[in-house]
Amino acid sequence: MKRFTGPALPVLIVLAVAAAGCGAVRDPRGSVTVTASPEETTPEGSPRTTPPGTGTPTPRGGLVAGRYQPLWPFSTPGEATAWREAHRRDGREAWHLDARRTALAFTRDFLGFTEIDRVAESVRQGDHARVHVAYQAEEGPRLLVAAVVHLVRYGSGEDAPWEVVGTDDTSLSLTRPPYGSTVRSPLTVGGRITGVDESVKVQVRRPGSDAPVGEACCVGAGGTGSPWSARVSFKAPPGRTLTVVASTGGHVATVERFAVTGVNVAPS
Secondary structure, three states, X not given: OOOOOOOOOOOOOOHHHHXXXXXXXXXXXXXXXXXXXXXXXXXXXXXXXXXXXXXXXOOHHHOEOOOEOOOEOOOOHHHHHHHHHHHHHHOOOHHHHOHHHHHHHHHHHHOOOOOOOEEEEEEEEOOEEEEEEEEEOOOOOXXXXXXXXXXXXXXXXXXXXXXXXXXXXXXXXXXXXOOOOEEOXXXXXXXXXXXXXXXXXXXXXXXXOOOOOEEEEEEEEEEEEEEEEEEEOEOOOOOOEEEEEEEEOOOOOOOOEEEEEEEEEOOO
């Protein structure tokens, strides 16, 4: 999971508060159920974003807003600038200017969680946005929130693209490794979870690769705020920023909750 207010703290954040305006209620599995209006369920195309924890973060010039890991869709300021110049010329890929669409594309296209195709709520504060990505409940108009994706403008100005920098902690948290730390393979991943008969799957992903560069499945877990952990090996070039994602599901959807964090590959 990614963090801004303290990524390393395994704090359980009750999403019902944020979603109260949408008629949210706590689901028995620990996720949030949202009764959304029609416009909120239109599938248009973070973490707790915490400042870097222990370890060596990406070079300051590559961080988003000077403190966040660039997870997706851009890996460097140069990539974001190149898109910006191209968009000014011919209007290409305008979805980069929409936090909702960017959060959904990250969830469906990058992480591969195709069932999570709705936005239950989107909250913007200046250059930060938190998008509650969700999936349709089996019955009725309810949406179940799978994660709160944190995005930050990569650059200044209204035509700066949105960049995913992490997810907020929910009833599934990912607090190890610390956000922004430098890691080697194999990697110990862990956090806390609230739920019944959960099965946590861990993947390590990097931009430009359709398949995970590392994966571990599956860790049985359950209880209230219970710790979970897994060991995962990965292959990635040194100096790259990676996205570590933990997910659980299998009750009413393949993936019902997920959390991500950003780390950097140590030099060889």
